[in-house]
Each structure stands twice: as structure tokens, then as C-alpha cells.
Amino acid sequence: MAERQTMVKEQKPTEEEKRPKEDKLTKEQREAARALIEQIDQSTSPFQTVEYAKKELEKAGFAALSLQEKWEIRPGGRYYVPAYDRTLLAFTVGERRAVRHGIRMAMAHTDSPCFKVKPSPEMTTHGCRKLNVEPYGGMIRNTWMDRPLSLAGKVALRGETPFEPRTVLVDFRRPVLIIPNLAIHMNRKVNEGVSLDPQKDMLPLADLAGEEVEEEFFLRMLAAEAGCEAEDILDYEMFLYPCEKGAFVGFEETMVSCPRLDNITSVRACVQGLVKARRDEGLNVIALFDNEEVGSESKQGAASMLLPFLLERVYAALGGSRTELLSDLFDGFFLSLDVAHAVHPNAPEKADPINHPVMGGGVTIKSSASQSYAGDCETVAIVEELCRRASVPFQRFVNHSSQRGGGTQASVASAALPMRTMDVGIAILAMHSARELMGAADQLAMEKLVEQLFAQKD
């Protein structure tokens, strides 16, 4: 064997030489990933996620419709419909004809696992102010330790009448909380795995208490941020979020490490696909639902009647009958977007021996015999063909047969709206960690698939 020679470069590399060569990602792929990081930085709770999506749609000429009012819908029109500030529906109407010419839909969820502040949350003990919080969804708990955390959500204020409380969206946008680990010296077995009790071990610290004990420090801070008086706050839904921004990772920046990839990757793909696609007939619809991480069974979740109601109202406004709508459903196609599991290079045995997607491999098509993912052979065929036409790579995911795996809102939604539905997503690592990991190229692939779905002629 030849002896290996170590070459020592005499001069230090210039900044230009150090910068990663962009050949691993195209300019367009890099730009899509960069825009995703920006969107996630603003999409801090379902309320802020919907706000951001609304702004993107408005920029693209979409007009707001209210669920409480009568709708005037014209051919070629573009509309969005917010529901309870945390769920968003949007649609475009074919210029030439809409009814009887194809319903195409895409769906994603606006929520991510996190902690939610409880009522009267203030606790002062051992020189510190703490907040009483409860887990929302199933997160990898230890990833929330020792991270700067912020708070975002919605506050309900006293209004003119009991039925019309005023509401304000609030996002602190700075580190205000932290959950410190116990030192290794007090927990010698920490590296053998540690169980964290959310009621005891995971209450975030909010400040040093100083001398005086102030009972309502949280309400005071919340009022200051919301621009109101503390006594006007009747209730709130405030969620903790990790506030460090996402970043490209890798010597050649081929990965993105970021909070809430589950599921803002999909939210962004739905919005971008709808905004960019043009189809002069039929109806293109996106639905961004809250509460997937807690089972979707709520008035703003995918199990609600919101989407069937929307379709009924759109058809009524366009002069289509209910019978026509019910017929069109069976010609339509519904794409459900949610992240998938990439094979973990340190634990490949957890994945299916054959169908294990990799990060950066394009769109992942998810199937399960148990129907925990929606789809059948026909819907797989449709997605594969759409991917080919959009020049988007795709890969398949099925669970390792001895792992239970997860489910998505697609099964719930497609039971209520019996359309041909397919579960797809971007394959990531560390799903439900405070910071997840994806291939940077995959965002563009996902966006292109949704665009193809909405642009493809029958």
C-alpha cells in the first residue's frame, strides 16, 4: 500500500475558495430552501403561519372571503378564506369553466409539536420566575432543553359584546424563556437515557425573581406585547417556539437544519404551487389545517366539515348543483402533504430494507397497508406521472413492518371527502425534534409537484 502524503498548502484559502461550490444545488433549489427558512422564521405558531400565508396570497392577487358573508365568485378569480385565524383555505377558479372540469386539492397542517402556556401560569420559586406549560403534540422532549425559546399566539380581549371578543396576534420574537437541563453531576445516568416529566422537569424559566413576588408577571408582559391593559385580557393561546433561525448545513450546504420543517415545508409548497399554477378550467384548492399534531378532531382541523362546506359554497356561487359537486369529487384528486421519515444513517435498521427514502431524493410517496397514509395504487400512479411531467425525482416510503409509524390528516380528511387522495412529503430526519433536518434540494421538488398538480390538464 502506498504511503499517504499529506500536502500542506502554503497559502491560506481565500474567502472565495472557502465558499461552497454551488454545483450540488441549483440556484433555484438554493433559493427555494432559503425562502423556506425565511417563512419558517415567521411561521411561529398556527396563527402566524396563517398570517404569513395570507400575505403571500395577497401579494399574488388573491382576495379575502369571509365565512360569515355571501360570496361573489367570478371565473378566473383567486380567493382565500381564513377560519378562526389558524386554518386557511384558498382557491382559484378556471377562467373558461370551473364546475365539471376537475377539482384538484392540496393540504398541509399549520401546527407543530410544542408547549402551550396554561391559564394563570405564573410560578415563582428559588429566585426564579417560571411558567406552567403543557405539551402540545408529541415532541422529542430533550431537544427543547437549553434552547432560547420565544412565545407566539393569540390573545382574546374584552370586546363590545360577549360574543365579539377582540383578538390580537402576538409574537415576542426574542428569547424570553429557557428550560435548563439538570447538571450531569446531579444526574449521573443522564447519558443512559432520561425520562422528562413535562409537569416537573420542563417548566421554562422566565426571569430571575429578585426581591418582590409579582403574581401576574406573565399577564403584564403579554399586555405590553399586545398593546393593551392586562385587565382586558380574558384568555390567550400562547405557544413556545425555539427562536434560533434555520440554517444551511454541510460543507457544500446540501442540508437545512430548522425548526418546524414538519410541516411548514408543506404549507409553503401548497401556497407556492397554487400561486404559480395556471389552469383555465376546474377548481384548484389548498387547505391548511390546524391541530394535526393532536388528532385533527376540532372545528379547525382536517376532520371538520370546513373543506366540504367550502366546496359546497364555491359550487353554489358558481351556479353548480350539489349533484354536480358530488360527481366532480370522484373525478378529482387530493394531495396531502406532510413530512416523511428519511433513512437515518446511524440507524438504518429502523427503516424498511428496500423502500427507505433519503434526504435530497425528491418527493416521497408514503404508503401503508393500514391506511394510516391515504392512497391506493391508482393514486400512486397519478403522483408518479405528475412527478415525471414536472421533472421531479420521487421515492417511496413504507414503514418497517415491526414499527407502527405515524399517521397523517389525509386518512381522516379522505374518509369525510371520499376523493382519490395521496400522502406525499419531504423526507426528513429528527421528526418532532425542536430542530429537524432535510435535504435542501427537496423544497423545490415539492413545490414543483404541487404546481404540476394544479396546472396539469385533464
Ligand SMILES: [Zn+2]
Ligand atoms: Zn406533520
